[in-house]
Amino acid sequence: MQIAKKYLTEGLIQLTILLSLIGVRVDIDSYLSGYYTPLIEINLGPSSAYTQTPFHNLRDTLDGYSVHPKCPELDYFFASRRLLDEVRTLGSPRFPTQLSAWLVHQVSATDKADCGPSNTNNTDTSSGSDGPGDQAGDDREHLPDSGHEVCQTTPGLGQGPCNSGACEFLQEASVCDVTWSSEEDAKIKEEEETAPLTQLAHSSTLEHESLLEGINVFSDPPRHHLPTIDIDQHWSNLLSLSVTDLDDLDSLVTERLSDLDTDITSAISQDVSLHDAMVTSAGVFGVASDRAESRPGTQQQRALFRLESTGSTHSDASPGMAVGLAALPFASECNLTGNVSQHSTLGGCLDEAVFDQINQLGLEGLDTIDIQLMGCLESMDPQVLEDLDSDSGLSLESSSGGPVSPGSSEMSSSSSSYCEDECGATGYSSEVDSLPAKGIMDYTTTWSPIDLSESVWHDHTYSSPTFFSPPSVTLPHKGIKEEPLSDDEDDGQRFEEREMSRDELRARAMCIPFSVLQIVNMPVEEFLEVLDGHGFSSEQVTLLRDIRRRGKNKLAAQNCRKRKLDAITGLQEEVERLQAQRDRLLREKQLTAKTMGAVGQQIKQLTRDVLARLRDDLGQPLNPERFTLQCGANGRVVVQPVRQPAVSTSTGNKTDKRKKEKKQ
DNA sequence: TAGTTCTGTCATTGC
DNA sequence: TCGCAATGACAGAAC
Numbered sequence: 075m076q077i078a079k080k081y082l083t084e085g086l087i088q089l090t091i092l093l094s095l096i097g098v099r100v101d102i103d104s105y106l107s108g109y110y111t112p113l114i115e116i117n118l119g120p121s122s123a124y125t126q127t128p129f130h131n132l133r134d135t136l137d138g139y140s141v142h143p144k145c146p147e148l149d150y151f152f153a154s155r156r157l158l159d160e161v162r163t164l165g166s167p168r169f170p171t172q173l174s175a176w177l178v179h180q181v182s183a184t185d186k187a188d189c190g191p192s193n194t195n196n197t198d199t200s201s202g203s204d205g206p207g208d209q210a211g212d213d214r215e216h217l218p219d220s221g222h223e224v225c226q227t228t229p230g231l232g233q234g235p236c237n238s239g240a241c242e243f244l245q246e247a248s249v250c251d252v253t254w255s256s257e258e259d260a261k262i263k264e265e266e267e268t269a270p271l272t273q274l275a276h277s278s279t280l281e282h283e284s285l286l287e288g289i290n291v292f293s294d295p296p297r298h299h300l301p302t303i304d305i306d307q308h309w310s311n312l313l314s315l316s317v318t319d320l321d322d323l324d325s326l327v328t329e330r331l332s333d334l335d336t337d338i339t340s341a342i343s344q345d346v347s348l349h350d351a352m353v354t355s356a357g358v359f360g361v362a363s364d365r366a367e368s369r370p371g372t373q374q375q376r377a378l379f380r381l382e383s384t385g386s387t388h389s390d391a392s393p394g395m396a397v398g399l400a401a402l403p404f405a406s407e408c409n410l411t412g413n414v415s416q417h418s419t420l421g422g423c424l425d426e427a428v429f430d431q432i433n434q435l436g437l438e439g440l441d442t443i444d445i446q447l448m449g450c451l452e453s454m455d456p457q458v459l460e461d462l463d464s465d466s467g468l469s470l471e472s473s474s475g476g477p478v479s480p481g482s483s484e485m486s487s488s489s490s491s492y493c494e495d496e497c498g499a500t501g502y503s504s505e506v507d508s509l510p511a512k513g514i515m516d517y518t519t520t521w522s523p524i525d526l527s528e529s530v531w532h533d534h535t536y537s538s539p540t541f542f543s544p545p546s547v548t549l550p551h552k553g554i555k556e557e558p559l560s561d562d563e564d565d566g567q568r569f570e571e572r573e574m575s576r577d578e579l580r581a582r583a584m585c586i587p588f589s590v591l592q593i594v595n596m597p598v599e600e601f602l603e604v605l606d607g608h609g610f611s612s613e614q615v616t617l618l619r620d621i622r623r624r625g626k627n628k629l630a631a632q633n634c635r636k637r638k639l640d641a642i643t644g645l646q647e648e649v650e651r652l653q654a655q656r657d658r659l660l661r662e663k664q665l666t667a668k669t670m671g672a673v674g675q676q677i678k679q680l681t682r683d684v685l686a687r688l689r690d691d692l693g694q695p696l697n698p699e700r701f702t703l704q705c706g707a708n709g710r711v712v713v714q715p716v717r718q719p720a721v722s723t724s725t726g727n728k729t730d731k732r733k734k735e736k737k738q
Numbered sequence: 739t740a741g742t743t744c745t746g747t748c749a750t751t752g753c
Numbered sequence: 754t755c756g757c758a759a760t761g762a763c764a765g766a767a768c
Contacts, residue, residue, distance in 0.1 A: 627748080
């Protein structure tokens with residue numbers, strides 16, 4: 075029992091180490107490419123109200139629309155959300171590995187029979203249907219064959235010792251990545267057909283491998299199944315793995331891990347609670363088990379509840395930490411583990427380790443955002459939450475004209491004038507900013523605590539527009555704040571006229587049948603054709619040219635200012651980085667000086683000792699003040715007279731010595 | 739009321 | 754030569 079305890083404790087320490095590594099080493103591109111689909115499923119799925127915000131999808135993926143990459147607020151928000159999402163996404167594919175390790179002792183041989191002899195990822199349909207440990211269920215709930223996948227992916231996690239994902243992980247982590255062969259590639263193609271079934275279990279392994287090796291292997295397909303090994307071998311492999319591959323482990327995590335003690339073993343002894351932990355945690359990641367999450371109607375509620383409970387569980391952490399923690403896969407598991415009273419220590423350690431790592435990544439900003447978001451979410455009905463989730467994107471889109479959010483249809487209907495122009499010819503961003511006031515007032519009010527639409531998301535999207543904008547409006551930015559919309563049409567018209575730009579008014583006054591956006595954005599050839607083909611007067615032509623010039627210059631100015639701000643920001647970051655480097659070098663310098671001083675003292679002492687043992691021609695000990703030891707390049711040590719420093723005060727002594735030497 | 743910030747515009751330069 | 758992007762400078766509005 076003692077041995078088992080030791081194994082389990084150390085093994086869990088290693089698992090925690092791996093988790094901390096997960097928290098640290100996040101490869102964005104890999105996730106975007108390798109896990110893009112699950113990411114989308116997770117974030118767009120209704121089961122996770124917190125993760126539904128599709129901001130990370132806005133930039134590059136939606137119908138040619140993209141938020142301008144230079145928008146600083148967007149950058150910050152996207153970066154934060156993306157990192158958070160990535161960390162959160164780690165849960166579904168990675169946790170199976172951890173779960174497998176936890177369940178090594180749980181599943182008996184009978185389950186093995188359920189799993190089938192050859193397929194390590196089959197299994198345990200009961201666990202699959204019931205969902206313990208199944209994180210893929212949520213992702214695939216929306217899929218027609220979700221149940222099937224759940225059954226088959228889950229097993230890989232909860233299998234017996236020989237087939238557990240831990241086995242695979244252990245072996246693959248230490249061996250497989252290096253010995254990846256073409257033969258396996260062939261198998262990959264076959265298995266890619268059944269990838270949804272096996273990839274989940276494998277993905278965790280792959281990610282761990284990548285973490286260990288510092289290489290992104292997310293494109294790796296599922297591996298073939300490895301032979302089984304016994305539990306002792308698992309743990310020994312795991313331990314050896316840690317020794318060889320985890321040398322660079324963060325010391326902080328290691329310190330935290332030292333706190334793991336009896337609670338861990340007791341936690342390990344309760345596999346059922348771990349199952350439950352995985353089950354309940356699945357909702358957060360969008361990965362569900364059928365048992366716990368089979369009722370779709372309760373999913374959002376469960377997710378929300380889980381978020382709240384997570385925050386309450388970690389009372390020692392800041393609210394933001396707690397909230398952010400809920401978004402993390404391991405965090406939620408920790409939380410759930412902590413819900414089982416005996417596991418609080420482990421959960422706390424994991425949480426702290428993970429967040430220490432995250433904080434080191436500079437993700438503090440996540441807290442502020444997520445605090446606000448969760449502040450809204452927690453106060454709402456789950457059903458409303460679901461809507462708001464999309465609205466969170468909408469508020470962004472409302473400023474950017476993006477088509478993503480469900481509310482966009484409403485937005486476009488009410489303000490189609492600009493939304494048709496997905497270009498984001500956002501020199502006329504003021505128009506876009508006014509959207510919330512027109513079309514989505516309800517959403518705006520709902521999101522008032524964050525109020526992204528008002529001031530945060532100034533959409534200075536300067537990307538070249540593909541245009542089409544409706545005649546009217548270049549609304550000055552201030553327009554939104556000044557004038558609440560009136561339902562009265564006359565008031566609306568007057569408001570519109572009042573908010574029209576000067577050029578728009580001029581164009582209308584000159585009977586120019588083009589909007590400013592059209593004039594500005596149309597290709598030069600088309601513009602020239604318009605000038606020639608419509609029989610405009612010289613005044614009209616001049617106005618058209620001026621409007622086009624001013625419009626383009628306006629965009630250019632916005633671009634220019636944005637770049638300037640970016641440059642300033644970059645320089646500030648560079649300054650901070652250099653200051654930190656300077657401080658570090660100064661500390662190193664001081665340390666080096668100290669070391670040199672100590673070594674010098676040692677050398678002096680050693681020299682004195684040696685000289686004291688040497689005798690001159692008269693048999694007298696050598697005076698350490700007059701002689702010193704010099705080590706030559708060949709390694710020989712010779713005794714040399716001390717050179718007197720050429721100081722003015724010692725000139726007299728020098729002359730005396732010279733006289734003495736001459737006499738001698 | 740002065741200072742700050744934001745935005746639009748003009749003039750200029752270089753490609 | 755023309756179109757355009759980039760940018761400095763200025764002015765006006767809003768806070």
